[in-house]
Amino acid sequence: MLAGALDVSTRVGHSLPGLRERLRDATAAAHRELDAQMSAFDLTVLAGYRRFLQASAGALLPLEAGLVEGGVARLFTDWPERARSAAIAADLDRLGGEARATVSVPPLTPSGMIGTMYVLEGSRLGAKFLLKAIADAADPRMAEATAYLDHGAGKRLWQSFLAKLASEHSCDEDEAIEAARSAFAAFEQAADRA
Numbered sequence: 001m002l003a004g005a006l007d008v009s010t011r012v013g014h015s016l017p018g019l020r021e022r023l024r025d026a027t028a029a030a031h032r033e034l035d036a037q038m039s040a041f042d043l044t045v046l047a048g049y050r051r052f053l054q055a056s057a058g059a060l061l062p063l064e065a066g067l068v069e070g071g072v073a074r075l076f077t078d079w080p081e082r083a084r085s086a087a088i089a090a091d092l093d094r095l096g097g098e099a100r101a102t103v104s105v106p107p108l109t110p111s112g113m114i115g116t117m118y119v120l121e122g123s124r125l126g127a128k129f130l131l132k133a134i135a136d137a138a139d140p141r142m143a144e145a146t147a148y149l150d151h152g153a154g155k156r157l158w159q160s161f162l163a164k165l166a167s168e169h170s171c172d173e174d175e176a177i178e179a180a181r182s183a184f185a186a187f188e189q190a191a192d193r194a
Contacts, residue, residue, distance in 0.1 A: 019171060034191075075164070087147035
């Protein structure tokens with residue numbers, strides 16, 4: 001038998017990672033950096049929460065616009081249920097802020113849309129923890145402005161995204177990873193400008 005001829009994916013107990021795992025691994029450092037940066041916003045006071053929402057909107061708005069321009073509805077027929085730009089704009093309006101794009105994003109390919117969606121859909125998971133901080137805040141106006149953080153609750157959007165991710169056989173993984181990294185970078189830049 002030739003040395004190295006054994007396919008590593010066939011070893012017992014081991015398999016090649018899927019696209020989800022590759023995206024997670026390739027963006028882990030960017031994810032940690034963004035989490036650390038966003039944790040600087042004090043979500044227990046109105047001014048801190050408003051700045052957090054403005055930072056989030058600064059990246060979310062252009063990312064979602066890029067997805068729409070790229071034709072995301074062809075990949076995700078439930079796109080209208082997933083889009084959160086209107087929700088964050090409503091929250092900011094309630095808190096006396098303004099939702100506006102503060103970063104620019106490059107055009108997205110279909111594979112780039114997958115990477116971008118990975119970041120946006122994954123952010124819903126962290127939103128559950130942020131909602132607790134908002135609920136504990138003394139200012140009742142904050143609890144009335146959680147449409148963005150609560151968006152999609154109970155709809156299994158993450159699970160359906162993962163099912164789509166697992167079935168994406170034509171995705172250029174390098175493009176998806178680069179787009180995911182760019183999406184994290186967009187949120188970091190927007191947070192710097194908030």
